[in-house]
Structures are given as structure tokens and as C-alpha cells.
Amino acid sequence: MRRIFKDLAKGVFRSRLAVLGTILSVVTLPVLVVFTILDMQGVVSNPYFSFINYAVLGPLFIVGLVMLCIGLFTGKADEDIGLFAYEYIKEQLAKPGRISRVRRLLIMVTSLTLVTIFVVGLISYTSFHYTDSTSFCGQFCHSVMEPQFTTYQNSPHSRVACVACHFEQQGGWSAGTKLSGIRQIFAVVFNTYPRPIQAPATHLRPTRESCEQCHLPEKFHGEKLYVKDRYLADEQNSHIQTVLLMKVGSGGVYRGGQAHGIHWHVASENRLLYRSIDKSRKEISEVRLQKPDGSEVVYAAGDGKFAGGGELRVMDCVDCHNRPTHVFLSPEEALDRKMLAGVISVSLPFIKKIGLEAVKQPYATYDEARVGIDRYLRTWYGEHYPELLTKEKQRLEKASQGIFEAYRENVFPDMKVGWATYDSFLGHDGDAGCFRCHDGHHRTVDGVTITNDCDACHIVLAEGVPAGDIIHLLRKE
Ligand code: HEC
Ligand code: HEC
Ligand code: HEC
Ligand code: HEC
Ligand code: HEC
Structure with missing residues (x-):
């Protein structure tokens, strides 16, 4: 056995390629094994760590092995060196009495190969999963x-x-x-x-495989109260609330009830298709409702301004919930949330108005935004409420930081993502969202339009009432 290792070493040294390959593999192997074990145990959670392991070290190790094999196999055969070379093996097999040596050699080569396959397999498996990871x-x-x-x-x-x-x-x-x-x-x-x-x-x-693994639309039912908190751009930053009774409905038969309300669109007995004339799916030229009895109702965009063409798509969850997780807020909403959380103090006069002005300025980098927002606030308060600069120093600093955070969570200058880059289709901000179809202009040849009755989707119980009043309202006080 020792002899074989010695011969192997000699064979390697004959070929420069094999030497290089060996060094590469021998150096990377222990690091690779240790890193892979650490990664599988979840000890290190740095994304660069996994990347270096699977995308750099793993391939290096394999390249090393390949170089070693090619070097060895193509190396010149020689009586005492070329044990692993093809020519040598052929010659050995031809000689009588040499079979047992060759057999030993084969066993060793096979076990080395098995170990290698195991290591390479493990690395490929873990790296395959790594590329699936968040x-x-x-x-x-x-x-x-x-x-x-x-x-x-x-x-x-x-x-x-x-x-x-x-x-x-x-x-x-x-x-x-x-x-x-x-x-x-x-x-x-x-x-x-x-x-x-x-x-x-x-x-x-497909949403059957994603959303519906966790949310089954046939299991939603009834109506739900939504309370929206807003702050006005007045001196008191008045806190107001809007209350909607949302007809969430159901996408199927639930305890005997029919598909109804908002989730009626995704009920399995309907197929709702729509054609959009632009890639962003904002302009809808035609809506087709295929009913269980095989009949079809076609609603076309009223004034015939979009004739023909465009992608036909079956409506599913993400046609309304297009931002279930990549939720980009408007500047108003982003500041409202910071104010609700108390990060931006509502005791600072006009902070909503001035914060909005500051956060909407164009900034090229985050550093510029941080400094710019702070300067904007100081300048404005310096002119209008100079005493606040000293009296409310801390609150002002915290507010400035909060406004910057609102900016940083929603605006990404490097990727050219501004406040209005991505639209949400969930409501009807402007003409987007539900009003792409429910605008009163999509109609059948008989003149029936897709409903735009305000009460079809929700009942507005209160709109913009002072916060707190809704409790009295709901209790009918
Ligand atoms: C792995 C499970 C899972 C998957 C997949 C999933 N969700 Fe959710 N979703 C949840 C959980 C859990 C919550 C509740 C989180 C909470 O209340 O903090 C939630 C909340 C929501 C809400 C309420 C959001 C809010 O602001 O209150 C909506 C709407 C929603 N999901 C839609 C979707 C859509 C659309 C998809 C597919 C694109 C999806 N979900 C995929 C688990 C999932
Ligand atoms: C026609 C548009 C539309 C479609 C299609 C749609 N939803 Fe909704 N969904 C809404 C609206 C509107 C609400 C309520 C408003 C809100 O959450 O802000 C809502 C609410 C929800 C909620 C929160 C429900 C609750 O009781 O809190 C979940 C979860 C949800 N949808 C999941 C889904 C899934 C999963 C699908 C696909 C099978 C789907 N939706 C299809 C419009 C839609
Ligand atoms: C709950 C489901 C869900 C999860 C989890 C999710 N996404 Fe998305 N993502 C979506 C949906 C739905 C869209 C499609 C938006 C549309 O149709 O406009 C999207 C769109 C995108 C886009 C296109 C740009 C955009 O904002 O529309 C990118 C890039 C993206 N996702 C990356 C990611 C990355 C990275 C992760 C993990 C860190 C992730 N997503 C996790 C549902 C999800
Ligand atoms: C692709 C076009 C399209 C979009 C987008 C769309 N709808 Fe609809 N919706 C329809 C059609 C078609 C009908 C059936 C005709 C009708 O009832 O007027 C319908 C019916 C409804 C109904 C009545 C269901 C019932 O019980 O009969 C509600 C509620 C509704 N939609 C809510 C919404 C909401 C909320 C949104 C946005 C989040 C939305 N829709 C987006 C096409 C659309
Ligand atoms: C096709 C369904 C649909 C129709 C028709 C509709 N809405 Fe809405 N509306 C919605 C949905 C969905 C939301 C909630 C979006 C969200 O969760 O942010 C909403 C939100 C609102 C809000 C709260 C906005 C906020 O965030 O403060 C008001 C107010 C409102 N609608 C008024 C109306 C009025 C007035 C009409 C009639 C002209 C109307 N809606 C017609 C679906 C509809």
C-alpha cells in the first residue's frame, strides 16, 4: 500500500498540472469541510460566508481534482512512476502475477473516488439549497x-x-x-x-402553490373592519381616522355560503381573464368572465381606445395583492406610521407638512438625504419657531432621524426607486388598482358595466373623523 502512495506521489510530481491540482484540492478541502459543517449548523449567518464557500471554494476544489486527474492520466508512463497512467496499467495487466497489485490499486482508486463523490455531492447539495435561500x-x-x-x-x-x-x-x-x-x-x-x-x-x-399554501380564499368570509390612521398637514398634525367595513367575502363555498364579496374573483367556479395593453398591467382593455355553465361575459374598455392586442391573463391573488411583501409606502403613509409609532413627535407644530416637504426633495445618496432632511427642518423651524431649536432639541433630532428612516425604508437612490416607482393594486389610489376594471367604463355589448358602486366593496363608516370619535360612533353615543 505504501508503495502505491509513493508511486502516486511520484506520478503527481511528473506533471505540473497534477501538482497544481493537488495543491489546490489539499488546501481547499479542510476549509471547505469546516465551512460547510458550520454553515449547515447555522453558526455563521453572513451571506458572504456561504457565497465564498459554495461559489468559490467548492468549484476550486473540484477544479483541483480535475486537474490532478488529467495530469496523472496524461502523464508519461514509466516503470516505477507511472502507476496511475493508462499506459502503465495496460502493461501491468499484460504481465502474469501482477493482477493482485492492480487489484489493490483498483480498490484504492475506487475508495478515493467514492470519498470524492461524497464530498462533491455534499457540497453540491448544500450549495443548491444555498442558492434557494433568502x-x-x-x-x-x-x-x-x-x-x-x-x-x-x-x-x-x-x-x-x-x-x-x-x-x-x-x-x-x-x-x-x-x-x-x-x-x-x-x-x-x-x-x-x-x-x-x-x-x-x-x-x-402559481398562487395555488404559494399564497394558498397558507391562505385559503374559500376560508375567508364575511366583512372586516379596517381602521386607517392619518395625520393632517395642519399646525396640530391632527390625527384622523377612516373606518371601512370591507367586504372581504370568500373565494368559495364556506359553511354553506356562496363565493361572494371581494374574493369572489378567485372562486374556483369562475374564471376571470383580462387583457392588458401594457406590460405593467395598468391599462386593461378587456375583461372576460367565464361562468360554470360555459357562458362568457365580455366587458370591453368603453371608448374603444384600446383595440386588440395585449396579454390575456387569468386573474389571481397577485393581480390585487401585487405588493404582499414588497410594500412601498407613499410619503404620507410612511410619515403617518412613524408618527403613530411616536418616532416623529406630533407635538412639533407642522411636523407632518414640513416632514413631507423634506422627504420629497431629490437626494442622490442616503448621506445626502440624512443631512438634507435635517437641514430642511432646522431652517424651517429656525425661521418660524426659533425657540424650538433649543427647547425641543431632542424631539427635533428624533423626528429628523424618523423622517430619514421613512425615506430609507422606501426610497432607493442606487436602484432609482423613488416614492412612486411601484404601484399597489389593492385599493384605488388614483385610477390604479380596482378601478382598472371597476371604473364604470368597462361594459358589455348590452351596456352592463362592471360595478363602481361605492358600497360594492366596502361601506365607508367614517371618513377622516378626529381619532377617538370612532369609538363613540360605533357605540352610537
Ligand atoms: C408561508 C406562509 C405564507 C405564504 C406562502 C403567504 N403568506 Fe400571506 N401571510 C402569512 C401570515 C402568517 C400572515 C399574517 C402575518 C401577520 O399578521 O403579521 C400573512 C398575511 C397576509 C396578508 C395580510 C397583510 C396585512 O397587512 O395584514 C395578506 C393580504 C397576505 N398575507 C397575502 C398573501 C399573498 C397574496 C401571498 C402569495 C403571493 C401570501 N400571502 C403568501 C403567511 C403566508
Ligand atoms: C379582486 C382583488 C383581490 C383578489 C383577486 C384577492 N384578494 Fe385578498 N384581499 C383583497 C382586498 C381588497 C382585501 C382587504 C383589504 C386589505 O387587506 O387591505 C384582501 C384581504 C386579504 C387577506 C386578509 C384577510 C383578512 O381577513 O384579514 C388575505 C390573507 C388575502 N386577501 C389573501 C388573498 C389570496 C391568498 C388570494 C388569492 C387566492 C387573494 N387574496 C385574492 C383583494 C383581493
Ligand atoms: C409572499 C410572497 C413573496 C415573497 C416571500 C417574496 N416576494 Fe418578491 N414579489 C412577490 C410578488 C407577488 C411580486 C410581483 C409584483 C408585481 O406583480 O408587480 C414580487 C416581485 C419581486 C421583484 C420585482 C420587482 C417588484 O418589486 O415588483 C423582485 C426583484 C423580488 N420580488 C425579489 C424578492 C426577494 C429578493 C425576496 C426575498 C428576500 C422576495 N422577493 C420575497 C411576492 C413575494
Ligand atoms: C381585471 C378586472 C378586475 C379587477 C382589477 C378587479 N375586479 Fe372586481 N370584478 C370584476 C368583474 C368582471 C366583476 C363581476 C361584474 C360585476 O360584479 O360588476 C367583479 C366583481 C366584484 C365584486 C362583486 C362580487 C360579487 O359579490 O358579485 C366586488 C366586491 C369586487 N369586484 C371588488 C374588487 C376589488 C376590491 C378590487 C380591487 C382590489 C377589484 N374588484 C378588482 C373585475 C375586476
Ligand atoms: C371595486 C371595489 C371598490 C369600489 C367600487 C370603491 N372602493 Fe374604496 N376602497 C376599496 C379598497 C379595496 C380600499 C382599501 C385599500 C387599502 O386597504 O388600502 C378602499 C379604500 C377606500 C377609502 C380609504 C382610503 C384611505 O386609505 O384612507 C375610501 C375613503 C374609499 N375607498 C372611498 C370610496 C368611494 C367614495 C367609492 C365610490 C366612488 C369607492 N371607494 C369605491 C375598494 C373599492
Whole structure:
């Protein structure tokens, strides 16, 4: 056995390629094994750590092995050195009495190969999973995914893996996804990706496999009270509330009830298709409702301004919930939330108004925004309420920080994501969202329109009433 190792070493030294390969493999192997174990145990949670392990060390190790094999096999055969070379093995087999030596050799080569296959297999398996991880998707391509990753972290789905909603599984093996992933990595390396990343996303999983794993629309039912908190841009930053009774409804038969209300659109007995003339799905030219009895109702955009063409799509969850996790707030909402949380003190006169002005200025970087917002506040309060600069110094500093945070959580200058880059389709801000169809202009040939009755989707119980009043209102006091 010792002889064989000695011969192997000699064989390696004959070939420069094999020497290089050996050094590469021998140096990377222990690091790789230790890193992989640490990573599987979840000891280190730095995304660069996993990336270096799976995308750099792993391939280096394998390249080393390949170099070693090629070097050995193509090396010149020689009586005492070329034990592993093809020519030598052929010659040995021809000689009588040499069979046992060759057998020993084969056993050794086989066991070495098995160990190698095990190590390579383990690495490939863990690295395959690594590329599915939230850390790889969200953090490694840090600057590219920053807007989506940050908003995701601030959303109700911050513990759901990116791949639970993205990337359809193709035949149980997501090879297609990985290929598209490789394309994306090239786009990052060669800096050819669009800024901002375009919505809507492609390759989303069918919602049966994603959303409906956790939310079953046939299990929603009835109506739900929504309370919206807002602050006015007046001196008191008046806190007001709007209360809606939302007809959440159900997407199926629930305890004997029919599909109804808002989730009626996704009931399995209906198929609702729509055609949009633009990629962003904002302009809808035609809506088709296919009923269980086989009949079809077609609503076309009224004035015939969009004739023909466009993608026909079956409506599903993300046609309304297009921002279930990448929730980009408007500047008003972002500040309202900080005020509700007490980060921005409502005791500072006009803070909502001035905060809004400050946060909407154009800034090229976060540093510029931090300094700019602070300067804007100081200048304004210096002119109008100079005593506050000293008396309310701390509150003002905290507010300035809070306004900057609101900016940083929603605006991403590097990726050219501003306050209004991504639209939400969940309500009817402007003409977007529900009013893409429910605008009173989509009608059948008989003149029936898709409803735009205010009470079809919700009942506005109170709009913009002073906060606190709603309790009296609901109690009929
Ligand atoms: C709960 C489901 C869900 C999770 C979890 C999720 N996404 Fe998304 N993502 C979506 C949906 C839905 C869209 C499509 C938006 C549209 O249609 O406009 C989207 C869109 C995107 C887009 C396109 C740009 C945009 O904002 O529309 C990117 C990039 C993206 N996601 C990255 C990520 C990354 C990175 C993660 C993990 C850190 C992640 N997503 C986790 C549901 C999800
Ligand atoms: C792995 C499970 C899981 C998946 C997949 C998932 N969700 Fe959720 N979702 C949750 C949980 C849990 C909550 C409640 C979180 C909370 O209240 O903090 C939630 C909350 C929500 C809410 C309420 C949000 C709010 O602001 O209160 C909506 C709407 C929603 N999900 C839609 C979706 C849609 C659309 C998809 C598919 C694109 C999806 N979810 C995929 C688990 C999931
Ligand atoms: C026609 C638009 C539309 C479609 C399609 C739709 N939803 Fe909703 N969904 C809404 C609206 C509107 C609300 C209530 C308003 C809000 O959450 O801000 C809501 C509320 C929800 C909630 C919160 C419910 C609660 O009781 O708190 C969940 C979860 C949800 N939807 C999941 C889904 C899933 C999963 C699908 C796909 C099977 C889906 N929705 C399809 C519009 C839609
Ligand atoms: C792609 C077009 C489209 C979009 C977008 C859309 N709807 Fe609809 N909706 C329809 C059609 C078609 C009907 C059936 C015709 C009707 O009832 O007028 C309908 C019916 C409804 C109904 C009545 C259901 C019942 O009980 O009969 C409600 C409630 C509703 N939609 C709410 C919403 C809400 C809320 C949104 C936005 C979050 C929305 N819709 C977005 C096409 C759409
Ligand atoms: C097709 C369904 C639909 C119709 C029709 C509709 N709304 Fe809404 N509306 C919504 C949804 C969904 C939201 C909630 C969005 C959210 O959760 O942020 C909403 C939110 C609102 C809000 C609260 C806005 C806020 O955030 O403070 C008001 C006020 C409102 N609607 C008034 C009206 C009035 C007035 C009409 C009639 C002209 C009307 N809506 C018609 C679906 C509808």
C-alpha cells in the first residue's frame, strides 16, 4: 500500500498540472469541510460566508481534482512512476502475477473516488439549497435586491422564503429557475440589469402553490373592519381616522355560503381573464368572465381606445395583492406610521407638512438625504419657531432621524426607486388598482358595466373623523 502512495506521489510530481491540482484540492478541502459543517449548523449567518464557500471554494476544489486527474492520466508512463497512467496499467495487466497489485490499486482508486463523490455531492447539495435561500436572493446581490429585500423585511411575510413565492418548480426540479438565476448573476456581474427592476415579476409560482399554501380564499368570509390612521398637514398634525367595513367575502363555498364579496374573483367556479395593453398591467382593455355553465361575459374598455392586442391573463391573488411583501409606502403613509409609532413627535407644530416637504426633495445618496432632511427642518423651524431649536432639541433630532428612516425604508437612490416607482393594486389610489376594471367604463355589448358602486366593496363608516370619535360612533353615543 505504501508503495502505491509513493508511486502516486511520484506520478503527481511528473506533471505540473497534477501538482497544481493537488495543491489546490489539499488546501481547499479542510476549509471547505469546516465551512460547510458550520454553515449547515447555522453558526455563521453572513451571506458572504456561504457565497465564498459554495461559489468559490467548492468549484476550486473540484477544479483541483480535475486537474490532478488529467495530469496523472496524461502523464508519461514509466516503470516505477507511472502507476496511475493508462499506459502503465495496460502493461501491468499484460504481465502474469501482477493482477493482485492492480487489484489493490483498483480498490484504492475506487475508495478515493467514492470519498470524492461524497464530498462533491455534499457540497453540491448544500450549495443548491444555498442558492434557494433568502440570504442568497436578498442579501448577496445586495444593491440590486435592496429595495425588495428591505420592504420584505418590513412586511408581514418577512419570514417567508423568497422562493416560496418566486420561481416555479419545474417537474420537481427547478433547473429552469437555476438557469434563469445564472442569467441574472451574469446581469449583476456585467451590470446590465435594469434600474429599477421592472414590475411585474416573472417566474412567480402559481398562487395555488404559494399564497394558498397558507391562505385559503374559500376560508375567508364575511366583512372586516379596517381602521386607517392619518395625520393632517395642519399646525396640530391632527390625527384622523377612516373606518371601512370591507367586504372581504370568500373565494368559495364556506359553511354553506356562496363565493361572494371581494374574493369572489378567485372562486374556483369562475374564471376571470383580462387583457392588458401594457406590460405593467395598468391599462386593461378587456375583461372576460367565464361562468360554470360555459357562458362568457365580455366587458370591453368603453371608448374603444384600446383595440386588440395585449396579454390575456387569468386573474389571481397577485393581480390585487401585487405588493404582499414588497410594500412601498407613499410619503404620507410612511410619515403617518412613524408618527403613530411616536418616532416623529406630533407635538412639533407642522411636523407632518414640513416632514413631507423634506422627504420629497431629490437626494442622490442616503448621506445626502440624512443631512438634507435635517437641514430642511432646522431652517424651517429656525425661521418660524426659533425657540424650538433649543427647547425641543431632542424631539427635533428624533423626528429628523424618523423622517430619514421613512425615506430609507422606501426610497432607493442606487436602484432609482423613488416614492412612486411601484404601484399597489389593492385599493384605488388614483385610477390604479380596482378601478382598472371597476371604473364604470368597462361594459358589455348590452351596456352592463362592471360595478363602481361605492358600497360594492366596502361601506365607508367614517371618513377622516378626529381619532377617538370612532369609538363613540360605533357605540352610537
Ligand atoms: C409572499 C410572497 C413573496 C415573497 C416571500 C417574496 N416576494 Fe418578491 N414579489 C412577490 C410578488 C407577488 C411580486 C410581483 C409584483 C408585481 O406583480 O408587480 C414580487 C416581485 C419581486 C421583484 C420585482 C420587482 C417588484 O418589486 O415588483 C423582485 C426583484 C423580488 N420580488 C425579489 C424578492 C426577494 C429578493 C425576496 C426575498 C428576500 C422576495 N422577493 C420575497 C411576492 C413575494
Ligand atoms: C408561508 C406562509 C405564507 C405564504 C406562502 C403567504 N403568506 Fe400571506 N401571510 C402569512 C401570515 C402568517 C400572515 C399574517 C402575518 C401577520 O399578521 O403579521 C400573512 C398575511 C397576509 C396578508 C395580510 C397583510 C396585512 O397587512 O395584514 C395578506 C393580504 C397576505 N398575507 C397575502 C398573501 C399573498 C397574496 C401571498 C402569495 C403571493 C401570501 N400571502 C403568501 C403567511 C403566508
Ligand atoms: C379582486 C382583488 C383581490 C383578489 C383577486 C384577492 N384578494 Fe385578498 N384581499 C383583497 C382586498 C381588497 C382585501 C382587504 C383589504 C386589505 O387587506 O387591505 C384582501 C384581504 C386579504 C387577506 C386578509 C384577510 C383578512 O381577513 O384579514 C388575505 C390573507 C388575502 N386577501 C389573501 C388573498 C389570496 C391568498 C388570494 C388569492 C387566492 C387573494 N387574496 C385574492 C383583494 C383581493
Ligand atoms: C381585471 C378586472 C378586475 C379587477 C382589477 C378587479 N375586479 Fe372586481 N370584478 C370584476 C368583474 C368582471 C366583476 C363581476 C361584474 C360585476 O360584479 O360588476 C367583479 C366583481 C366584484 C365584486 C362583486 C362580487 C360579487 O359579490 O358579485 C366586488 C366586491 C369586487 N369586484 C371588488 C374588487 C376589488 C376590491 C378590487 C380591487 C382590489 C377589484 N374588484 C378588482 C373585475 C375586476
Ligand atoms: C371595486 C371595489 C371598490 C369600489 C367600487 C370603491 N372602493 Fe374604496 N376602497 C376599496 C379598497 C379595496 C380600499 C382599501 C385599500 C387599502 O386597504 O388600502 C378602499 C379604500 C377606500 C377609502 C380609504 C382610503 C384611505 O386609505 O384612507 C375610501 C375613503 C374609499 N375607498 C372611498 C370610496 C368611494 C367614495 C367609492 C365610490 C366612488 C369607492 N371607494 C369605491 C375598494 C373599492
